[in-house]
Each structure stands twice: as structure tokens, then as C-alpha cells.
Amino acid sequence: MEKKFRLPEFGYEVTIGKFANQADGAAWFEQGGTVVLSTVVSAASSEFPGFLPLTTDYKEHWAAAGKIPGGYFKRESKPTDKEVLVSRLIDRAIRPLFPENYFNQIQSLSTVYSVDKKHLPYTLSLIATSIALVTSKIPFLGPIGAVEMHRIDGKWVIDPSYQDTLRSDAKITVAGTDEGINMVEGRMDHVVESEFIDVLFIAHEVIKKQVAWQREIAKEVAREKEEIVDAFDWSLWKNHVDKFLTQDKLDLLFIADKATRSKAFKSLKNQFLESLKSEIEQLDISLTFVEYIFDDVLKNKLTNQMFVKNHRLDNRSFDRVRDISIEVGLLPFNHGSAVFKRGNTQALVSVTLGGGQDEQKVEDVVQDTLEKTFMLHYNFLPYSVGEVKPLRGPGRREIGHGHLAASSFKYILPNAEKFPYTIRIVTDILSSDGSTSMATVCGSTMALMNAGVPISSMVSGIAMGLISNDNGEFKVLSDIAGIEDAFGLMDFKVAGTDQGITAVQMDIKYKGGLSRDVFEQALQQARTGRLHILGEMQKVMTSPNANLSHLVPHIVSFKIPKERIGSVIGPSGKFIKEVIEKTDTTIDIEEDGLVKIFGHPGEKLDQAIMWIKTLAGLIEPGMKYEGKVKKITDFGAFIEIVPGQDGLLHISNMPKDLKVDYKDKLKVDDILKVEVVDYDNVTGRIRLKLS
Known part of the structure; x- marks a missing residue:
């Protein structure tokens, strides 16, 4: 039966029971002219998977904005980076909110069918x-709400229109239940910690209203939830693990070295499996299930032991950052490079500077085609964790980590007029033990400065964690290692300068909601750690190199009158193409008249600059050219000083020995050195003399 529900305060309208009725749950959601259909389907897992097999996808139809896809195939194909990022956003918000013993396959798909360019989907x-x-049969510990907080003209605005977001200098997406926040992601122009926490709790008040509305919907739809069948007797196996993991065994796992600790973990697990081998075989219990229970109980016991011992598994104090080493300029033929190592995490970063032709053009459903002059690509290589794995294209995690690191620099990079280069950063993770995205941030800062990119501030990043014991006490962990990411209740990545936060990503597994003081402690500890890392980076470099590498082609930029752009380009691009071909340069002209010429320093680059300025009418007496004779007349000769632009060498400006018989001495296509005598910017006439 079709039912409609409205939340007038936010302009929401949702329809249940009309669309996609063979899905386990489907919501046709409208706000203004923006329409999204979200569906969920579950299916029993054939074997125990050892994790929640949740697949989350977000798709945008080009028809939603009245567009046809570009390219040859003219249809939606592989997910765009933005679709991947929104998919991850949804996944990270809902994944912690399923029962711990629920392991059915779940597929969530959200499809955008209409966009009004006011309400973002x-x-x-x-x-x-x-x-x-x-409203489905799937057991879910929600509902959850979500808001976008934007700082516009110094004030925080809840879910602004698309046009207003274009003026925003900070964007923070917050999701959570009525109990607390469980997912945050954002990029911002230096937000201080106290302001950031205020924004989170303002957003949570809105989320509470969204959740209350959804509870009313769920109550009226009244869909019965499927029963979770305990096929393995969880309590029995948890009891087995609990008895096995004695204090002396747990003590053996507190080891500083990751490789040695991993061997100790593996040995302990094998001992447990061997001790119950006959029972496992007799009951035909999934070995994956037994290992999952072992890891789950071990995680809880080790967390409690950290509180007792007052230090972490690697024997660090809770606020200690691992040892850091940094090297810059180690790749001799790169424009800029750095290697950043923190503990066992190592990132090799390179920077390449290019021209306007190297900009990435991105088609977008909501916006017009975007031209990105800054790219950051993150690669997580299998050998970084000692694995054998085929190399494929970038996965969702790699796209997400690269996006987070790139967001850290959005308000740090120089503008196009000051630094008209296209910048590409590539990070290869050579060794991984947690915090690789933040190592990417730190390594990228050093590589940018090594390349001579005039960034306004140095950026560092740190990953924070949170653990809790059986007494409900919390401890915040600085610079979490890989194992702490898996064991903890929170993964909280913060990047910023000494002036404030520039990017953040938070995933909270704790279902009860965290208090303000926990957030305050985490952010303050993160700031202390971030500044410590920044200090280590400043021991190597404190500011960008004054000069670019000699390997970097130069970019010269200047403005020409907008009304002269057509004169520079010429019919069907004839003039500009000829300039590019003859000077071996790349030339880009923006709509506002900004010209960027990209080429190696020398005569040809100088020639390209002179030619473009001439075509644009930026001509002054005394400018000299090597011109070609195009036409000889009774009153002189017309000389092409640049492609598409002629000047008159009048007979009165010729030397005496040439005036008498210039018609015989000059031939069409002869090359002459000429100098501008006068230029009329109204008529465009140029008078020349021989130089």
C-alpha cells in the first residue's frame, strides 16, 4: 500500500510502497525538484563471511539534469569519483548500525533521478x-539523519542551496542517530577546534528531528524484522575463547615491533584452534566463524588490558606519536619529491607541474564541466602489507583516501593567477601500519615545498582512535597503528596547519553516542599531535623552495582585453594554432582574458609571449620583430610580424638606399627585422621601420 510522509520544516516528502516493491525496502525521496530512490535488499550468506557483507552504491543519471553523457558510449558506466565518495559516505554512516551477529548480504543502492540544482542529492x-x-525486514539499529554544514560569509548555514555552497569556505557533512554522531567528513579554511565541535552539535540537533520523523514512518509502516538465527551458538564459543585467553597469554602480545607482534597473534590463534580442533571438526563449525569470535573476544580483552597497563600494544603512551623521518628531493628527475615515514608507515610522494592542457576536465550532473588544476592520487600497493595481490585500477578506499588528503590543501594552494600551473601529486604507500592518508598529507606538503609550490602554510595530519573498557571509561589514542584502527571505537583523521583544521574524516563504531568532552579531548590531543608532527617536518623545510626545478617548463601569465580574445584565436583557431606550432608552447586563454603560456625558457617562449601580446593589441613603439614580407605596394610593403597581424613598412620609413628600388630588392616571404614606429589601437594599424 502506497504511503506518503512529509516533514515540512525541511521540505522532505517520501513515498513508501509505490516504487521498487520487490526490494526489501524502497524510499522515493523528494526535496523540491530533487528526487532520489534508495533501495535495500538482503540475502542469506552461503557461508559465514567473517565481516558484514554490505555493498553500498550511489548512482547519478545524467537525465536527472537534462544531460546526455559525453564520450563515445553515451551511457552511464563505471562510477565516477564523486559517486564513489558519496557511496562511501553512506556506507560509513550505516555500517556500524547493524547487529553484531547479523551477517546476511546487504545491497544498498541510491539513484538520483532528478536534480533541481538547488537541493543537493x-x-x-x-x-x-x-x-x-x-521500513524493511532488515534489522537496523537506526534511523540516522544527515546534514551539510557550510560556513558562508562567516556564518554556519544548515543545508544551504547549491548556489550558496559556491560561496562556502567550509563544508562539514555530519551523520548520526538520535543518541550521537557516528560519521563526519569535511574540508575547511582553518576552523578552530572549539568552533568545529559547536558545528557538530548544532548539526546533531537537526539530525534528532530527522530521526524522530523516521521513527514515525517506521511505526506506521510497521514492517516486521527478520529474526537473527544463532546457527553457531555464539555464547559457547565466546566462553571457549574467554577461558583460553588468560592473563599470561595476553601479556605476550604487548610487543613494540609490528612483525614480531603479528607472529605472536598468529601463534596464539593457532594454539586456540588446535586446542579445540576435535570439537570444531565434530560440530562442523566454520573455521572463519571461530576465528572471528576469537578476534572479537581478544579485542575486548586487550582493550581492557591497555587500561590496566596504562599503555598501548606497542608500549606507547596513549598520546605518543611514533618516530618520524623525512627526506626531500630524493627523485632527481621529478619536479618535487619526498618520503615521509612514521613508525612502519611510509609514503613516497612526487609532484609534477603542468600547463593548462594538463587540467582534468570532469563532467558533473549538478555542475557544469569542472576543470581541476589540482589532483592527488593515492596508491596502496600490496607489498606495503606483505601481500600478493594483482594490481587493478584504484579502489574505493584509494579514491577516498586521495580525496581526503586533497581536501587538506584546498585553501592552502596558491591561486591560478599567482601560480598558473596544474599540479599533480602521486603518493605510493610503500609500507603500511595505519594512518596512511595522513602520511600522504604530510608527505605531500614536503613534496610541494620541494617543488617550489608557494603554499600558504604547511599542513600535517594525524589519525586518532578511541578505546573503551568494561567500566565505560574512554581513552583517546594519538597516531593510531593499524591494529588500533581495527580494535578501536573511532577512527578520527584530522589535517590542518598551526592555525586550524583544514580537513577531517571521522568514523565512530560506538553506538551509544559520545559526549562533548570526549570530542574536546580527542581534538585537543589531535592538535597537540599535529603540531608535533609539523615541528618534525619543519626540521627539514620551513618554507617552499624559492625557485622551481630547472626541469619544470615555465608558465607566463598575463591578461589581455576580453574583446581581443577572438583576434588572438583567429578564424577556427588559425592564429593560435600557428603560434603554438611555431613556438613549441602550450597556450590557454580563459574567458576573462587570462593567458597562460607554458614552455621551456628561451627564445621560443619569448617569441610566443610577444606574438600573443601583439595579436591582442598590446603593442608599443620600439617593439621589434622578425617579420615576413606578405605584399609589396606602390607606397611600401606589408610585413606579417606575427601570424594574422600585418604592419606597414611605408616607403618614408625605408633607408635611402632601399627607397629607390625596394620593389626589386624585396620579395614576398623575405624575412626582415622591423621595429614598431607607431600603433593606432582604434584602427589597429601598425607603422614599421627596419631595425
């Missing part, structure tokens, strides 16, 4: 997914 898709889940 991203957080709407997350809310619609929550509604689809709470």
Missing part, C-alpha cells in the same frame, strides 16, 4: 537509505 540519499532500511 548527497545527504538526501543517506536519509533515504535510512528510511529504506527502517
Whole structure:
């Protein structure tokens, strides 16, 4: 039966029971002219998977904005980076909110069918997914709400229109339940910690209203939830592990070295499996299940032991950052490079500077085609964790980590007029033990400065964690290692300068909601750690190199009158193409008249600059050219000083020995050195003399 629900305060309208009725849950969600359909389907897992097999996808139809896809195939194909990022946003918000013993396959799909360019579909898709889940048979510990907070003209605005977001200098996406926040992601122009926490709790008040509305929807739809069958007797096997993991065994796992600790973990697990081998075989219990229970109980016991011992598994104090080493300029033929190592995490970063032709053009459903002059690509290589794995294209995690690191520099990079280069950063993770995205941030800062990119401030990043014991006490961990990411209740990445936060990503597994003082402690500890890392970076470099590498082609930029752009380009691009071909340069002209010429320093680059300025009418007496004779007349000769631009060498400006018989001495296509005598910027006439 079709039912409609409205939340007038936010302009929400959701329809249940009309669309996609063979899905376990479906929500047709509207706000203004933006329409999203979110569906969820579950299926029993054939074997125990050892993790929650949740697949989350977000798709944008080009028809939603009245567009046809570019390219040869003219249809939607592999997910765009933005679709991957929104998919991850939804996944990270809903994944912690399923029962710990629920392991059915789940597929969530949100499809954007209409966009009015006022109401953005991203957080709407997350809310619609929550509604689809709470009105389905799938056991879900939500609902959840989501908002986008933007700082516009110094004030924080809740879910502004698309046009208003273009003026925003900070964007923070917040999701959570009525109990607390469980997912945050954002980029910002130096937000201080106290302001950031205020924004989170303002957003949470809105989320509470969204959640209350969804509870009313779930109550009226009244869908019965499927029963979770305990096929393995969880309590029995948890008891087995609990008895096995005695204090002396746990003590053996507190080891500083990762490789040695990993061997100790593996040995302990093998001992446990061997001790119950006959029972496992007799009951035909999934070995994956037994290992999962072992890891789950071990995680809880080790966490409690950290509180007792007052230090972490690698024997660090809770606020200690691992040892850091940094090297810059180690790749001799790169424009800039750095290697950043923190503990066992090592990132090799390179910077390449290019021209306008190297900009990345990105088609977008909501916006017009974007031209990106800054790219950051993150590669997580299998050998970084000692694995054998085929190399494929970048996965969702790699796209997400690269996006987070790139967001850290959005308000740090120089503008196009000051530094008209296209910048590409590539990070290869050579060794991984947690915090690789933040190592990417730190390594990228050093590589940018090594390349001579005039960034306004140095950026560092740190990953924070959170653990809790059986007494409900919390400890915040600085610079978490890989194992702490898996064991902890929170993964909280913060990047910024000494002036404030520039990017953040937070995932909270704790379902009860965290208090303000926990956030305050985490952010203050993160700031202390971030500044410590910044200090280590400043021991190597404190500011960008004054000069670019000699390997970097130069970019010269200047403005020409907008009304003269057509004169420079010429019919069907004839003039500009000829200049590019003859000077071996790359030339870009923006709509506002900004010209960027990219080429190696020398005569040809100088020639290209002179030619473009001439075509644009930026001509002054005394300018000299090597011109070609185009036409000989009774009153002189017309000389092409640049492609598409002629000047008159009048007979009166010729030397005496040439005036008498210049018609015989000069031939068409002869090359002459000439100098501008006068230029009329109204008529465009140029008078020349021989130089």
C-alpha cells in the first residue's frame, strides 16, 4: 500500500510502497525538484563471511539534469569519483548500525533521478537509505539523519542551496542517530577546534528531528524484522575463547615491533584452534566463524588490558606519536619529491607541474564541466602489507583516501593567477601500519615545498582512535597503528596547519553516542599531535623552495582585453594554432582574458609571449620583430610580424638606399627585422621601420 510522509520544516516528502516493491525496502525521496530512490535488499550468506557483507552504491543519471553523457558510449558506466565518495559516505554512516551477529548480504543502492540544482542529492540519499532500511525486514539499529554544514560569509548555514555552497569556505557533512554522531567528513579554511565541535552539535540537533520523523514512518509502516538465527551458538564459543585467553597469554602480545607482534597473534590463534580442533571438526563449525569470535573476544580483552597497563600494544603512551623521518628531493628527475615515514608507515610522494592542457576536465550532473588544476592520487600497493595481490585500477578506499588528503590543501594552494600551473601529486604507500592518508598529507606538503609550490602554510595530519573498557571509561589514542584502527571505537583523521583544521574524516563504531568532552579531548590531543608532527617536518623545510626545478617548463601569465580574445584565436583557431606550432608552447586563454603560456625558457617562449601580446593589441613603439614580407605596394610593403597581424613598412620609413628600388630588392616571404614606429589601437594599424 502506497504511503506518503512529509516533514515540512525541511521540505522532505517520501513515498513508501509505490516504487521498487520487490526490494526489501524502497524510499522515493523528494526535496523540491530533487528526487532520489534508495533501495535495500538482503540475502542469506552461503557461508559465514567473517565481516558484514554490505555493498553500498550511489548512482547519478545524467537525465536527472537534462544531460546526455559525453564520450563515445553515451551511457552511464563505471562510477565516477564523486559517486564513489558519496557511496562511501553512506556506507560509513550505516555500517556500524547493524547487529553484531547479523551477517546476511546487504545491497544498498541510491539513484538520483532528478536534480533541481538547488537541493543537493548527497545527504538526501543517506536519509533515504535510512528510511529504506527502517521500513524493511532488515534489522537496523537506526534511523540516522544527515546534514551539510557550510560556513558562508562567516556564518554556519544548515543545508544551504547549491548556489550558496559556491560561496562556502567550509563544508562539514555530519551523520548520526538520535543518541550521537557516528560519521563526519569535511574540508575547511582553518576552523578552530572549539568552533568545529559547536558545528557538530548544532548539526546533531537537526539530525534528532530527522530521526524522530523516521521513527514515525517506521511505526506506521510497521514492517516486521527478520529474526537473527544463532546457527553457531555464539555464547559457547565466546566462553571457549574467554577461558583460553588468560592473563599470561595476553601479556605476550604487548610487543613494540609490528612483525614480531603479528607472529605472536598468529601463534596464539593457532594454539586456540588446535586446542579445540576435535570439537570444531565434530560440530562442523566454520573455521572463519571461530576465528572471528576469537578476534572479537581478544579485542575486548586487550582493550581492557591497555587500561590496566596504562599503555598501548606497542608500549606507547596513549598520546605518543611514533618516530618520524623525512627526506626531500630524493627523485632527481621529478619536479618535487619526498618520503615521509612514521613508525612502519611510509609514503613516497612526487609532484609534477603542468600547463593548462594538463587540467582534468570532469563532467558533473549538478555542475557544469569542472576543470581541476589540482589532483592527488593515492596508491596502496600490496607489498606495503606483505601481500600478493594483482594490481587493478584504484579502489574505493584509494579514491577516498586521495580525496581526503586533497581536501587538506584546498585553501592552502596558491591561486591560478599567482601560480598558473596544474599540479599533480602521486603518493605510493610503500609500507603500511595505519594512518596512511595522513602520511600522504604530510608527505605531500614536503613534496610541494620541494617543488617550489608557494603554499600558504604547511599542513600535517594525524589519525586518532578511541578505546573503551568494561567500566565505560574512554581513552583517546594519538597516531593510531593499524591494529588500533581495527580494535578501536573511532577512527578520527584530522589535517590542518598551526592555525586550524583544514580537513577531517571521522568514523565512530560506538553506538551509544559520545559526549562533548570526549570530542574536546580527542581534538585537543589531535592538535597537540599535529603540531608535533609539523615541528618534525619543519626540521627539514620551513618554507617552499624559492625557485622551481630547472626541469619544470615555465608558465607566463598575463591578461589581455576580453574583446581581443577572438583576434588572438583567429578564424577556427588559425592564429593560435600557428603560434603554438611555431613556438613549441602550450597556450590557454580563459574567458576573462587570462593567458597562460607554458614552455621551456628561451627564445621560443619569448617569441610566443610577444606574438600573443601583439595579436591582442598590446603593442608599443620600439617593439621589434622578425617579420615576413606578405605584399609589396606602390607606397611600401606589408610585413606579417606575427601570424594574422600585418604592419606597414611605408616607403618614408625605408633607408635611402632601399627607397629607390625596394620593389626589386624585396620579395614576398623575405624575412626582415622591423621595429614598431607607431600603433593606432582604434584602427589597429601598425607603422614599421627596419631595425
